[in-house]
Amino acid sequence: MEMRERILAIIEKNSRVDIRELAVIMGAEEITIANELQALEEEGVICGYHTMIDWEKTSIEKVTALIEVRITPQRGQGYDHIAERIYKYPEVNSVYLISGGYDLMVTLEGKSLKSISSFVSEKLSTLDGVLSTATHFILKKYKDHGTILHKEEDAREKVSP
Template sequence: METLTRRVLQILERDARTSADEIAVRLGAVADDVRNIIAECERGKIIRRYKTVVDWERAGEDGVLAFIDVRVSPAREVGFDDVAARIYRFPEVLAVYLVSGGYDLQVVIRGPDLKEVAMFVAEKLATIDRVQSTATHFLLRRYKEDGEVLVETPEDRRLAVTP
């Protein structure tokens, strides 16, 4: 990937609302080139969408997030794909990853409370054919997300004027 494209994407990943003109100034590029790069990335699905990072806790919405380790017996020809598809079609499911290690699929689920999520796992996930077992971990505290430390507020400890 070209350096300019990578830089444009890095800036947008940090703040998707940065205008093409601002990006162009920052990178010493031509604004139209930046617009073209963004359009190209949107067309090529390199940019999937623009989202807002919402701190739901702060907004007073007490949903819960759970990570579920799912062990699956793979099947001939499809491997884990068909089971993954059965899982990712549920709207409650935020993410599904195939991972190495002690289990096969890692599923991220958001629900209104512990009980609802537990029921969903018991009724919908555990009962899927070839799902051998599930282990549910509820998220208790976010320390760092998307490269950003959430529990410390950065503080400028520098003297305001120094030579």
């Protein structure tokens, strides 16, 4: 793997690793790592550094929904224009164009079922070009962004040859 792919593989899993430590574990110079990170940020390869939170373990109520959206693409703009009208809403977490039975998959975070259903009925389904929507509420997250959300114990014997 090239240097940048190796950097990305590490920080995709742990964005808090600092430049000094990255240099140590990759066997490279700090300056090389710093330059590569800066380039990756400037080129937009690295788009942000986020934190994975298991909201279930907090006192904050959150509801997440996956919404399948079927739309009519518009002449000259395809799906992009309508996707933009959807993703500009701050409560929308992600918007993907999907192959198969529907067109856009939208994930949405809200405080309650009600806030999500009113977003769908008032904002999303009334957009020009939206043919239909199907809303799925997420009941439990087992694994997210490659991380299993419950800790597993080290089952090994403490000392072995």
